[in-house]
Amino acid sequence: MLGRLSRSWQGLGSWRDADVARFQRSTLPVVHAGQRTIASLTASYLEQMHREVLGTASPRIRLDPDEVSGAAVRNGTDPADVYRRPFKVVWKTLADGDPLDVAQQRGADRLEILAKTDLQLARTHATRLVLDQQPKVTYFVRELRGEYDCALCMIASTQRYAKENLLPIHPGCDCGVRPVRADYDPGQVVDEARLEAIHKAVEAAVGQSARDARAVDYRQIIVQNNHGEIGPVLGIRGQTFTGPDDLRPAS
Known part of the structure; x- marks a missing residue:
């Protein structure tokens, strides 16, 4: 295509x-x-x-x-x-x-x-x-598919999500999903090893990790924005989308 x-x-x-x-x-x-x-x-x-x-x-x-x-x-x-x-x-x-x-x-x-x-x-x-x-599926986990995966998707892939939450994306995202059975909740974090590797990568990049939830605020690194047209989109805190107010001439 x-x-x-x-x-x-x-x-x-x-x-x-x-x-x-x-x-x-x-x-x-x-x-x-x-x-x-x-x-x-x-x-x-x-x-x-x-x-x-x-x-x-x-x-x-x-x-x-x-x-x-x-x-x-x-x-x-x-x-x-x-x-x-x-x-x-x-x-x-x-x-x-x-x-x-x-x-x-x-x-x-x-x-x-x-x-x-x-x-x-x-x-x-x-x-x-x-x-x-x-109905037997309650949760899903995000599966990395591409040859290269952004850090946002990598962090998201360590979590489990309720199936009613539409999979957040970013432009060019190629992540897939894997269902989790309804009678088993794997917990919020499903891949401790990958999450630990991401912590280490953050520490190597900025000199400190966020294991204490204070040194580095991961909420500033990965958030779910809501795009009015395409729905939930992964992005960095502070990112915004062009809206009607941006297109109106200043008064």
Whole structure:
């Protein structure tokens, strides 16, 4: 999917207003198909995990494709508006005086982030819908999947979460989940060894650890922000998201 979108973007030749609708017509169906494929694979994976973890077959899962794609995973935001944003990046970069090749690449980078986020949103929303239909599952743990994992995801992976809490993400996040049976609570921390390794890494980086909860406030390192469009997002305390007030001219 990412390759298809990249080729469509590079093949436009120009990135003017008139090119937006042409790009949307060629790419939005690809994005929706990618999201629905990811959701279907996620459901199959969680059904398999249900058998492995609980030793019984999963209840029959009903997954509405419209609930795991498009506006449904972005709190009602029209995908056409979402995939106009790379063009806005191009126009803003040109307005700042940068050359077209720089502007086009920044637009391409923005497109890749949007597409990766949409795929991960399809996975997290499908996860929630599937776990809702598996009453024997109460908790889930976050599984690191990528070749490289950010520190935020690494810390989160040491914890267990109630299944009703939608998996927080960040742009480009590729974490998965593993269900935990309903009659067993592993406790808040499920991987003491990894958590200890993170403490040591923090200590090596800043000269002290947070084992006493005072030397380093980990709440300043990992928090869950709520993004109005895509839901729970992992970030650093102090990060904020652009909102209507940021877009209004100063009075």
